[in-house]
Amino acid sequence: MKNFFESVFNKFSKWISPALLATILAALISGFILFVPPIHGLADNGDFYRSILSNGIYRLPTSYSQYSDYVIPKFGIMQYFNENNISVLSSQTIFIQLALFLNKLFYSKTIFTIQFMGLIYYLFYLGGIYLLTNAFVHPFRKIRNYFLSLLIVFIFADSAYTLYFNSFFAEPGMFVLMLYICASIISLARNVYAKRWPMITVFFVSTVLLITNKQQNAPLALSFSVVALGVMFLPHFKAKRLATALGIVIVLMAGIGIYKSIGSEIVGANTFQTFSHGTLLETGDPTKKIERGGVDGQFALMRNENYYSKDYATLDPSSPYVKKHLMEKTGFAWIIKYYATNLKQFNNLLDLAAKDITAVQPRAVGDFVRNSGHKPREQVKYFTLYSSLVGAFFPGKYAFDCLLAVGFIAVYSVGLYLDFKSDRYMGILRFFLILGLMTIVVFVPIVSIVGDGDADLAKHLFLIPISLNMALLIFVSDLINHTLWNTKGDKADV
Known part of the structure; x- marks a missing residue:
């Protein structure tokens, strides 16, 4: 029996890599909820106007309210001069314009369907899942690597994340870009690809797009500049360190620019x-x-x-x-x-933010379209086990989040020291990635409370659960691959 299972697994692994398996599963799971009628997504809480009007999209007249209760699947496309100025500078416009292009090419030049918005994010998302999984498992096709690919699907194919695709919120762009940012750094750390410049380019382009995706993301320029410092430690890289330094400057300028653009x-x-x-x-x-x-x-x-x-x-x-x-x-x-x-009051607000960290799926808006047989503002339960478990058991205390961040940094500082001493670089890049992610966990709640109180707090904290989940995946990957403090096997020869 053992020989039979080994034979089946060997044949399976020959044709399906862990990265391909994760991509196929994510495509099936998220594709079902996004594109199979009746489709699902997120209703408008009033924020859509900032992104749709400046991109030539408007609401079609209806006899019912188009806010909060149900997902609106159809919008109008302006046929004449658009008098609406760009009220908010955002890289989200790139995704919307791509969706508009496909909509006009394959569907209609006058009616926009939200599924084309979902399709654009969906395609970028699948690419991010593949790159991320490949970065974690390269170059092996062992059972533990397939387990890791299933864990990635379990976490990042959760509907709490993918429901955002069928909407005009900025969060899906942030989610997808975070996949590319982390995948590129992990790929560099594990020497997945022969040439480094493509992944370095992916990192800086994705970072700039994420920072400029939403004006509240301006402070993140500091966090991702910390991550970029690790790239400076790559060996045989002297000629490109100047380009990396320039990339860091561009990241910081993007943060300053998006902050200055706030009206x-x-x-x-x-x-x-x-x-x-x-x-x-x-x-x-x-x-x-x-x-x-x-x-x-x-x-x-x-x-x-x-x-x-x-x-x-x-x-x-x-x-x-x-x-x-x-x-x-x-x-x-x-x-x-x-x-x-009033430090006690401030601490109470930070604890309130800590409770909202797990609220990835917005509770104030519905996930179903009208006439689908569901109640107004009803929530999807399909493939939300991971987000539900985290919401039920993750402590809602800011002090715990800080201790968790300190724990991750302390654990990976050992790898930093050992690899720096041994002239290796995996532990160094990995440490700076963890450090950057943990600065998001610790400082974003503070910036959000000081900058906007508890208004739309869960959406302001959207990157925190992604950062924690990514750190968890890095930790689990290092445990099962025995590379937590010993990266000797990953030392590059080039």
Whole structure:
């Protein structure tokens, strides 16, 4: 019997590599939910307008609300001059324009179907899954490598991630680009490809696109610059170190550029929501606290209110009165000073963020199309076991996240030391990748709370679960391949 199974496995592994297996499974699992009618995706919570109007897409008139309850499968394509300026600079436009091109080529020049948006992300996603799996398992086709490929599918084919593809949110682009970023660094570390420059190019292009995908991603330029430092340690690389240094400068400039592109209206919205969803939360009587900061206590009535309010607002956030007496007084310096004198409140907000880390699948919007027999805002349960398990058992404490980050950094600092001492580079690249991922885990919650309070907090923290999952995969891969602290077998000769 043992010989029979070995024979079957040998024949299977001859034709299907671990990377190909992961790609096929991810294609089947995600393709079913995205493209088999009735399709699934994410409904609009009001954020779509920022990306669709500037790209010549508009809502078709309906007799029902197009927000939150159900996925809207069809949109209109503008036929004349588009008077809407680009309100938000974003690399997401590249993905949308590719989807528009395919839609006009194969479907319609007047009606846009959301499935073409899903198709673009789907194709890039499958490429990322293949590169990532190949980076982890190269060059072996042993049982443990097939196990690792199944683990990658279990984690990254989870519908909590792939549902985003059929939407106009920025998150699917971030998810896909993170796959390419990590796959390129791991490929370089494990010497998967004979030439290094293609993976280095993939890393820097993907990084710039991710940072410019969303304006809240600007601080990530620092995290990915840390990751890029590892590339400088590649051997026989002197001629290209200058190009790598230039790449790091471009990454930092991308962060600065996307931050500078934030319009005054968005700055005002963030400032207001930092106050209403941050400083006014997690405290019994905020009136006295804000008065000590020089802000009129009456503004405490604006707790939990949004800048773009769908219901009645206590005061119009965009009114001259609010701008003069609140917005001009509660800038970045005021927020920092407030939290510095209210550390317990700040810690409570960080714990709130820690609880939202596992909320990858948005709960406030539906995942089904209208007339599919499902209730408004009903959530998909198909292939969500991993995200459900993490949501149920992962501790919602910021201190735990920090300890976990310190643990990963400490473990991989040993590999850094040993490889640096032995003139190897796998442990060095791997350490800087882990360090960059852990800076995302530790600092993104702080930036999110200071920058926008708890408004849309789960979406602001989207990269944290991806970073933790990627670190977990690296750790498991090193355990089963016995390369956690001994990378001798992976030393390159070229």
